Amino acid sequence: MAATAKAPRIKALVAGNWKMNGLKASKKELAGLARRLAKGGRPACDVLVCPPATLVSLLKDEARGTRIAIGAQDCHAAASGAHTGDISAEMLKDAGAGFVIVGHSERRADHGETDAQVRAKAEAAWRAGLVAIVCIGETEAQRDAGETLKVIRSQLSGSLPKAATAKTTVIAYEPVWAIGTGRTPTSADVAKVHAAIRAALVKRYGAEGAAMRILYGGSVKPSNAAELMAVPNVNGALVGGASLKAEDFYGIISAYIKG
Numbered sequence: 001m002a003a004t005a006k007a008p009r010i011k012a013l014v015a016g017n018w019k020m021n022g023l024k025a026s027k028k029e030l031a032g033l034a035r036r037l038a039k040g041g042r043p044a045c046d047v048l049v050c051p052p053a054t055l056v057s058l059l060k061d062e063a064r065g066t067r068i069a070i071g072a073q074d075c076h077a078a079a080s081g082a083h084t085g086d087i088s089a090e091m092l093k094d095a096g097a098g099f100v101i102v103g104h105s106e107r108r109a110d111h112g113e114t115d116a117q118v119r120a121k122a123e124a125a126w127r128a129g130l131v132a133i134v135c136i137g138e139t140e141a142q143r144d145a146g147e148t149l150k151v152i153r154s155q156l157s158g159s160l161p162k163a164a165t166a167k168t169t170v171i172a173y174e175p176v177w178a179i180g181t182g183r184t185p186t187s188a189d190v191a192k193v194h195a196a197i198r199a200a201l202v203k204r205y206g207a208e209g210a211a212m213r214i215l216y217g218g219s220v221k222p223s224n225a226a227e228l229m230a231v232p233n234v235n236g237a238l239v240g241g242a243s244l245k246a247e248d249f250y251g252i253i254s255a256y257i258k259g
């Protein structure tokens with residue numbers, strides 16, 4: 001079954017992760033991005049911006065009538081309750097989000113999030129009607145020890161719920177050592193890891209796994225986007241620093257504009 005799934009056409013996704021950056025005035029960056037998207041050619045990718053939760057509603061309003069979707073960066077597994085300071089997937093949906101990032105390495109490191117918690121968050125995202133962007137990636141020490149593929153497979157099997165489908169779930173491969181450092185793996189390294197992710201997804205989910213988007217993240221910028229996005233099994237990007245400025249983010253999206 002699974003291994004015979006044919007490779008489908010996958011529409012890429014370029015997603016910006018603003019992390020803990022942005023104030024109300026940052027809506028001008030979204031407006032700038034929308035202007036560039038309206039003027040330039042139509043990109044062969046979906047475009048998503050994930051601001052801090054405080055800006056989801058504002059940016060959703062700003063994005064109305066544009067090609068930009070709005071998402072969030074984390075959610076609690078529960079729908080509501082006594083969890084001071086947390087935000088549920090239902091609240092994010094209510095504020096205008098269509099996607100939520102779960103299991104980003106900064107959450108795994110800063111908040112000790114485990115694969116099991118990430119899995120529960122992905123299920124919470126679906127419960128609320130959000131697409132879950134599930135992040136995985138090896139640390140530099142794991143990479144140096146030759147454990148990259150082992151770590152990736154184990155994070156995938158631990159963080160992805162059984163019921164994942166191509167419509168409800170996006171994978172983001174982000175080598176931890178490449179995030180915010182300006183360093184990126186070679187295209188050959190990215191190809192190897194993405195092929196391993198694809199194989200694991202197809203093995204577990206069959207045709208759904210063959211159709212799931214696998215984003216690359218970690219120091220993607222306008223100057224390296226075209227090369228990274230051309231790697232087999234790379235179906236878009238998760239972009240941190242370079243998503244904060246409309247010009248840079250549009251420069252990355254341009255990798256998907258013909259001409």
Ligand code: PGA
Nearest residue numbers: 179180218219239240241
């Ligand atoms: P970066 O971050 O593009 O700033 O490296 C990527 C991410 O953490 O999603």
